Amino acid sequence: MSTRYVAVWLCYPQTDWYTRRNAERANRPVVIQCVERNRRIIGEVNYKGEAAGLQKGMTITDARALVPELEIIEEENGLLEKIIQALGFACIRFTPVVAMNQPDGLLFDASGCAHLWGGEQPYLEAIEKCLRRWGYAARAAMADTIGAAWAAARYADEKWIAPGEQLKAMQSLPPQALRLEETVIAKLLQLGLQPIGRFMGMPRRALQRRFGSTLLERLDQALGFAIEHLEPLVPPVPYAERLPCLDPIVSATGIEIAIEQLLDSLCKRLAKEGKGVREAVLKCFRVDGHVQQIQINTTRPSIQPVHLQKLLALKINTLQPDLGFELFILEATRVDDAEPEQQRIWDGGSSDKAVLAELLDRIEGKLGKGMIHRYQPAAHYWPERAYSRIEPFAENKNNEWPVPVQRPRPVCLFPRPVSIEVTAPVPDYPPMLFRYKGKLHKVKRADGPERIEQEWWLQSGDHRDYYTVEDEEGVRFWIFRDGHYDAKRQRHWYLHGIFA
Amino acid sequence: MSAFNAEHIAALRQELLRWQGYRPLTGACAEPALGPLNSAFPNGIFATGAVHEFIAARAEDMAATSGFITGLLHTLLKKDNPSLWISAARNIYPPALAAFGIPVHQMLFADLRREKDVLWTLEEALKCTPLNVVVAEVRQLDFTSSRRLQLAVETSGVTALIIRPQPRVLDSTSIARWQIRSLPGSIDDDLPGVGFPRWKVELLRVRNGKPGSWEITWRDGQFAFKEETVPAKKIIPMRKTG
Structure with a gap:
């Protein structure tokens, strides 16, 4: 055939x-x-x-x-x-x-x-x-041939070329049908060599000298004198393992053994391909057809069966086996390239990092995702936006925290400023005393104001005038008035944070 | 003769400590730059690889305590090792911590949803050796769970700094109990403004050590201890000459 x-x-x-x-x-x-x-x-x-x-x-x-x-x-x-x-x-x-x-x-x-x-x-x-x-x-x-099919799909009226008929079919097609570079096509058209039939029979040496060897190669491929190979698409095989059970599994110990077996074979395969699990789902098929599943996530690609087993074991108690599970499928729904093992030889930090990652996985596995993060500075003056969250192991681009010598910032910052009542002697002066949570604080020393403007491209509203004040007990507060002093309008004061 | 005596007395003291159940801590290596605070602990070195408790009786004390702890982190942290800050109601403002000289981008923050998960997370974290220091805000800590923390710390050598906001019961096995309150900021020459952060640091209880109280200022990226705490030594040569 x-x-x-x-x-x-x-x-x-x-x-x-x-x-x-x-x-x-x-x-x-x-x-x-x-x-x-x-x-x-x-x-x-x-x-x-x-x-x-x-x-x-x-x-x-x-x-x-x-x-x-x-x-x-x-x-x-x-x-x-x-x-x-x-x-x-x-x-x-x-x-x-x-x-x-x-x-x-x-x-x-x-x-x-x-x-x-x-x-x-x-x-x-x-x-x-x-x-x-x-x-x-x-x-x-x-x-x-591939060449003839390609040409027919794009340039011919008749899409089906009978076996062995490609020579005849190609003759009437324009030179573009040969998958050539633009310059070669332009040269051919300039010389009036159109359709392909016009130059097909010319001496090969002459064609090669004028148009290069690609033309001859393409011609041969289209006509079936030269072999052309395809590079087939290979669909990715899912990273999944099955474990059917003869008798239904009811106990937690049984499930643990099943997980151990599944992880063992899955991790072996992943290790061979240099990948690590980032997310895995264990599906448990109950005898009555009900399917239950538990999902785990890891912060770094992992192929440690012991670690993954611990993560899954944290969630075994959410499964309800009733009459028992008859089939377990463990699938790694997200895999990433694992960091090469060799690093450990010369980079002592690598194994530390792995131990730490396992801790974070355990915490996030039990208590929910997105619990643990780091912070990096963000280029904003508005205090609430001056930092951004990043993943524990993300590369941070911006490590330089602006050292706030000129602009001190409180160690405790309330998520929302708390409204306070104040007595201020002069409009643009820090208050003499203020009441917070029913307690009266007398201001002994004060610093400021530091005006922080709204970032108008993000949100509109009044600016804030921040003052650092210290009461008679030595507690330092960060308070602000929103907007300018206005005799007609009452301006509110807020407590935003407490300094160390 | 007196040198021999001093040596002898030091050896006897060590033995006494051992009888009192004190075991030398494994985690301690170089002496942290904590000045007079070191001398309050057995063997004259700040105890790392142990559980320290910080009482914040008033809401305002949380800020002072956090500030002092951040300063401690600066002195205790080994290079490149991350630390973890566990809390269920965190008010810490990361950009402010940078003023205390710690690499904030290397700190991990665990913001948990429920108060009761804090202890579990803390115990897990204390078992993890790559972590240098773990800070946790724990509202309720009973004797049993504090013993569990102590066991975890003994095997791993991680230092735990536990902040106790408004504690109801003070019943724990921690090696030291601290209380930090803010004092009016220190200012040179009566200049206007607020000045450097200053705290009254009280060591209420320390196992096998000497409790004490100090006035500590944070300035120029390190702790500054008020000179009053070490007055005796300076006077001695004066007496000799006179």
């Missing part, structure tokens, strides 16, 4: 992707804008846009002049590849060997597959129909 290839050309992959998210775009001209040599040009245009006379490579300004109601979407880096890859994985239903064909197509090795769909023509139709159902306009073509 001869090999047969299918080439799928996705006519408008990116615009179709956006249309899937907003169906209204189907009736509007939509273009993807990309930047080339500081010019904003059209990277892709949808069907409606093409009908309105827009073309790929046109500048956005021209396109807007032609079609005022044009919708322009910025090109997102890597989106196209993501779409093609996702479609490739989805197309494994048609053939086991699917390869990505950058930038806008897929290639199938369809040898021996078509009869399952009742022949090659219905097979092609099924592919196109399926892609159309997902929202993508596509053309699928079939031939003996």
Whole structure:
């Protein structure tokens, strides 16, 4: 049986992707804008846009002049590849060997597959129909060689090339159908060598001298004189382990043993691939068909069965076995590259870090996620925003805390300023005394004011005038008045923090 | 002869300490720069790898206690080792801690939702050797759980600093019990303003040591102890000459 290839050309992959998210775009001209040599040009245009006379490579300004109601979407880096890859994985239903064909197509090795769909023509139709159902306009073509199928999908009217007929089919196609570089195509067109049939029979040495060896190679590949290989997409196998039990498991000890066995094999596999668990789910299938699950998270990728077992063991008491579990499935739903073990030899801190990570996992596993964090400074004067939270093991970019010599900050800061009653002698003076929680504090010494303005791009409101005051007992408070002193309007004073 | 006597007396004191159940702490290595505070502890060195309790009787004392503890962290922390601050109702303002010279970005903060989880977390953390110092705000601590903490600390050598806001019962096995209150800030030459933070640090109870009371100021990135606490030694040469 001869090999047969299918080439799928996705006519408008990116615009179709956006249309899937907003169906209204189907009736509007939509273009993807990309930047080339500081010019904003059209990277892709949808069907409606093409009908309105827009073309790929046109500048956005021209396109807007032609079609005022044009919708322009910025090109997102890597989106196209993501779409093609996702479609490739989805197309494994048609053939086991699917390869990505950058930038806008897929290639199938369809040898021996078509009869399952009742022949090659219905097979092609099924592919196109399926892609159309997902929202993508596509053309699928079939031939003996990858090159011929690729050419037929994009440039030929007849999408099906019978076995051995590629020479005849290729003759009438333009030179663009040979997957050549722009410069070579331009040279061919300049010399009037169009269609391919015009130069196919020319002496090979002459062609090579003028157009380089790629032309000959592509020609051979299309006609089947040279072999071309596909790089098939390999779908990732989920990191999951199953453990069926002969007798239903009821006891916590039994579940622990099951977890131990599952973890053992899972961790062995992960270790081989250099990965570590970040998130895992244990699914327990009860005899009566009910499924229960427990989930664990780790702060660093881990392949330590003992540690993971401890995390899972913390949650065993949430399971209700009733009549017993008959099947356990442990799946690592998120894995990351594990840090190489070798580090430990010369970097003593590494194992410390691992021990610490295990502690954090235990705490977060029992008490909930997001309990533990570190802080790093943030570039804000507004006290509540002067720091930001980061994960315990995140890389922090900004370590330099501004040393507040000029602007002291209280060690205890209330999450919300507390309203206080004050007596102030002069408008712009710190108060003489204030009442907080029913207790009267006489101000002995004071410092300030430090005016902190609202960050108007984030929130509007009055500024704050902060004073540091010390009462007769020596407790230092951070108080502020919001806004300017105003004789007509009562201004409120607040206590915001207490200094060390 | 007197040198021999002093040596002899020191040896006898050590033996006495051993009989009283004192075991030399494993965690202590270099003497932390704590001046007269060191001398209050057995062997004249601040006890690391033990549980210290800080009583904050009033709400205002929390700030003073946190400030003093942050200063302690600055002196106790080994390089690059993280510390953990456990609390269920934290008011600590991270940017302010930087003034006490500690690398705030290396501190881990555990903000728990429930008060009762603090003890469990604290005990787990105290078993974790890479942590140098663990600070926790614990409202209720009974004798049993304080013994559990003591056991955890003995095996791992981690120092635990426990803040007790408005404690109801004071019944624990901690090695030292402190109380910190703020004093009017120290100012040179009656300049206007508030001045450097100053505390009255009271060591209410210390196992096998001498309780005491000091006035401590935080200035220029370190503790400054008031000179009054060590007056005797300076006078001695005067007497000799006179």
